[in-house]
């Protein structure tokens with residue numbers, strides 16, 4: 210750790226550099242905390258726009274005990290969410306597929322199934338136990 214003497218003897222340039230590094234570290238830690246909290250969410254794609262950040266996410270439905278899909282580690286989606294700041298608070302809002310299409314945000318394929326394009330979303334309709342893979 211830095212002692213107060215080391216800080217007093219450091220040049221302004223050094224301190225500026227240090228501050229940038231500390232802020233980056235704090236930002237990382239805050240992010241890690243948030244990721245832990247939202248472990249039921251998997252972000253597939255992120256799009257920065259003037260209206261906020263749009264993210265395609267795979268989500269757990271919240272019925273892990275009853276849902277075979279979530280139980281087997283698979284998630285539902287991809288769903289599009291918009292994240293934006295208002296009154297210095299972070300808000301999120303579900304965006305319908307129709308609106309997503311209007312925004313030109315193509316629904317990404319469901320991860321891990323290895324199929325291409327929209328074909329991958331067919332796996333949404335196949336019961337997990339019907340699959341012999343993984």
Ligand SMILES: [Zn+2]
Pocket residue numbers: 269270271272273276277278279285
């Ligand atoms: Zn589920």
